[in-house]
Amino acid sequence: MAKPIAEKPSSWRLFCACALATENRGRKKLPISLAFGYLYYTVINRPDEAQSNACLMKMIDADAATELTIALQQIETEVVERASAIANLLDNKLENDATVDRLLAEVRNRVLSFSQFLLRMSAVNRESVDTGGMSKLLSDATRLRGDFNQWHAVEGLVRAQQNREPVPLYPEMKLEPIVLQQLKVSDDIIMGLQRLLNPIEQDAQAEGHGCYPDVGLPQSRFLRHLHAAYRVLLVQRRGLPKRFIDIGCGGGLKVLSAARFFDEAAGLEYDLGYVKSARELLRLDDHGMTEVIHGDALAFDDYGRFDVIYFFKPMNSPEKLEDLERRIIERSRPGTVLMAPYREFEVTASQLQCPKICGRLFLVGASPEEAAAVREQAMNTGLCIGPAPRSVAKTWAPILEVSRLKGFAMQPGFDAWAR
Ligand SMILES: C[S@@+](CC[C@H](N)C(=O)[O-])C[C@H]1O[C@@H](n2cnc3c(N)ncnc32)[C@H](O)[C@@H]1O
Numbered sequence: 001m002a003k004p005i006a007e008k009p010s011s012w013r014l015f016c017a018c019a020l021a022t023e024n025r026g027r028k029k030l031p032i033s034l035a036f037g038y039l040y041y042t043v044i045n046r047p048d049e050a051q052s053n054a055c056l057m058k059m060i061d062a063d064a065a066t067e068l069t070i071a072l073q074q075i076e077t078e079v080v081e082r083a084s085a086i087a088n089l090l091d092n093k094l095e096n097d098a099t100v101d102r103l104l105a106e107v108r109n110r111v112l113s114f115s116q117f118l119l120r121m122s123a124v125n126r127e128s129v130d131t132g133g134m135s136k137l138l139s140d141a142t143r144l145r146g147d148f149n150q151w152h153a154v155e156g157l158v159r160a161q162q163n164r165e166p167v168p169l170y171p172e173m174k175l176e177p178i179v180l181q182q183l184k185v186s187d188d189i190i191m192g193l194q195r196l197l198n199p200i201e202q203d204a205q206a207e208g209h210g211c212y213p214d215v216g217l218p219q220s221r222f223l224r225h226l227h228a229a230y231r232v233l234l235v236q237r238r239g240l241p242k243r244f245i246d247i248g249c250g251g252g253l254k255v256l257s258a259a260r261f262f263d264e265a266a267g268l269e270y271d272l273g274y275v276k277s278a279r280e281l282l283r284l285d286d287h288g289m290t291e292v293i294h295g296d297a298l299a300f301d302d303y304g305r306f307d308v309i310y311f312f313k314p315m316n317s318p319e320k321l322e323d324l325e326r327r328i329i330e331r332s333r334p335g336t337v338l339m340a341p342y343r344e345f346e347v348t349a350s351q352l353q354c355p356k357i358c359g360r361l362f363l364v365g366a367s368p369e370e371a372a373a374v375r376e377q378a379m380n381t382g383l384c385i386g387p388a389p390r391s392v393a394k395t396w397a398p399i400l401e402v403s404r405l406k407g408f409a410m411q412p413g414f415d416a417w418a419r
Pocket residue numbers: 206210211212213214215216217246247248249250251254268269270271274295296297298312313314315
């Protein structure tokens with residue numbers, strides 16, 4: 001509300017009064033009166049009035065700024081409340097509820113009408129308002145405008161979760177021969193790179209211990225299993241951080257890949273030469289938290305720390321391999337996902353209450369029914385991967401976080417890649 005001010009006669013009114021008074025005294029004196037009035041208007045009264053007008057404008061601008069600040073808070077509160085309500089519904093698997101559509105429409109209206117608010121704000125003379133209040137208003141409005149600019153993508157993210165077809169953990173891939181050919185080249189190149197990145201000969205002592213040399217699983221197959229394992233974790237709603245380990249990580253390429261999916265990715269390796277290569281490689285990458293542990297998997301005690309444990313037939317002695325498999329199962333937490341892409345493991349797994357989920361994934365300490373239930377639920381997760389981004393738009397944070405936990409994310413550039 002405007003503050004009251006002392007009323008002052010306007011120059012124009014004084015000028016007219018002057019002229020009229022003189023008029024009554026006779027026409028002859030009119031020019032003198034007018035001159036007097038003009039003098040009063042320009043010299044005596046004008047500076048005073050300019051001051052008063054400026055003062056009035058300042059107060060009007062200050063009031064407008066206060067009103068705009070309140071209006072901005074209200075817009076933000078209304079949008080944040082609706083965004084949180086949408087996030088809640090998504091979290092409770094109610095993405096197809098009609099309330100989601102209503103809330104989306106309400107947010108959209110507020111976002112679209114925000115330009116009117118910005119117009120009102122631009123009409124305020126910034127110099128008239130105390131700098132603290134105005135700069136806060138400006139920075140809040142700018143932040144909100146930045147958030148609102150993302151609305152289209154956020155709405156798309158919510159829509160992507162509605163009425164979607166289930167996707168199996170290991171979908172039948174009817175790849176065109178041309179794509180298969182390209183995938184094969186890509187795998188060959190990565191295999192070659194693995195040798196370049198870890199050119200070290202296997203250590204004689206590691207060989208004597210029964211270790212296989214660093215021969216990797218083809219990258220495309222690894223990613224297929226890894227992605228499926230990641231989706232199982234989404235179903236389990238494990239707390240953060242999500243941790244992965246490669247038992248016998250060789251030169252560390254799989255750890256590097258897993259760091260794109262998990263908050264923490266580790267490798268355990270017996271051969272010290274390989275350990276050094278892996279550490280060197282991971283130093284070059286800044287994705288996620290990675291570590292390489294030098295040690296013997298047959299004596300390792302920390303399996304319980306990880307959510308996904310990957311091992312690709314690390315040992316060539318069947319007895320030692322079985323010892324290793326048993327140790328992993330016995331020392332990991334119930335619910336841990338084991339990723340073991342070789343047939344022999346199925347025998348050990350079936351003996352130790354470690355049922356298969358699907359493909360090459362196994363669930364520690366679960367019943368076959370529980371493993372089957374996880375497989376079914378995992379079909380409804382999204383396909384996006386990755387740890388939480390370091391910064392997100394505050395307004396949409398609840399929607400983005402819940403979506404990410406379900407495997408949905410805004411992925412700029414992804415569409416361009418698919419084209
Ligand atoms: C077949 S390679 C797998 C490499 C990598 N995991 C991959 O999939 O690309 C086996 C690796 O396990 C390591 N290894 C074998 N036995 C081990 C043990 N007992 N403890 C730690 N590492 C071991 C070997 O040195 C070798 O680097």
